[in-house]
Amino acid sequence: MNIRDLELYKQLSSTLHFGRTALECNITPSGLTRAIQRLEMEIGETLFFRNNRSVELTPAGVLFKEYSEETLGRFNNFKSLLKSDTVLRGELTLYCSVTAILSILPRIFKRFRSTYPEVMTHVQTGDAAKALIKLQTGEVDVSIAALPDQRPAGLEFIELLETPLLFIAPRYFQDVLVKKGKEIDWERTPVIFPSTGLSRARAEKWFAEKSIQPYIYSQVAGNEAIIAMVSMGSGIGIVPRLVLEKSNLQGEVEILNIQPKLKPFVVAACTTTQNRNSAIVQSFWNIVKEESTTANANI
DSSP, rough: OOOOHHHHHHHHHHHHHHHHHHHHHTTTTHHHHHHHHHHHHHHHOEEEEEEESSSEEEEEHHHHHHHHHHHHHEEEEEHHHHHHHHOEEEEEEEEOHHHOOOOOOOOHHHHHHHHHHHEEEEEEEGOOOOHHHHHHHTSOEEEEEOSSSSSTTTTTEEEEEEOOOOEEESOGGGSSSOEEETTTTTTTSEEEEEEHHHHHHHHHHHHHHOOOEEEEEESSSSSSHHHHHHHHHHHHHEEEEHEEEEEEEOEEEEEEOOOOOOOEEEEEEEEEETGSSSHHHHHHHHHHHHHHHHHHHHO
16 A cells, blocks of 8 residues: 555545546546555455446545545655654645635745745645635645634634625626616626625525525626626626636626625635644644734734
8 A cells, every 4th residue: 555545545535536536636547546446455345436427435435534634644744754854845735716826825835935845735726615625525734715604613724814795797788787776676687696605605695684586697606707707798796806806807897886795705724623733734824824914914
């Protein structure tokens, strides 16, 4: 049983998707299949239920997932302590949106890289709504996420910034916005709704408190996709200001002054209490804390 096979298994047990795992781990699908088969032969148990449509962990697979995560964590800590020169070595995996890469992480990454050049940093980008899920499933060590109202047990975080959640409309398709007197007629004005995540929860709560049943034209994953659909005249969207300010389509939409305002996002670096036992995660955590303190002091 080798470390590479354990790494592949850990990733696959989180994604439950052979094709995606092969792509993310830079291995062919057949190579991934052979690695899993090797593990199953060594353990003497089937680790996955597989058919043409789905992949699921077997009871043995669930137990082995815990074993692989613990073993890889201990191995990475061992590598970081192995050298007599005390140089920190190993890997750090982080999940965030593209917006976070552009606006939040550059200074943090620059300092971490210069301080710990032997640590390899893997960054996964995607829908911000998945950030905490990736962390809770053990797929990543750290996530940049908007903090939910109810914080999951075992979650540790450092607040980085607060950003308003905005209603936006197309600048050049004014007929999309239907009025009833001076107010928006939400039952006739199409709304591009977030498909999942905190934006959706905040939007649903806002409409429920006003006893409004909105006309949901489309449900979309990803803030950038929502901005694109709004710019093309598909409807009104709901996105964080931080994302809008980094969008190439910012000039194609306009911010609506709608009251009461949606509850803003608090964006934070997040990890788990268990992950903080890792010397690499702790080192990254210390830099994030120092950089966030410096940024807040300069505001």
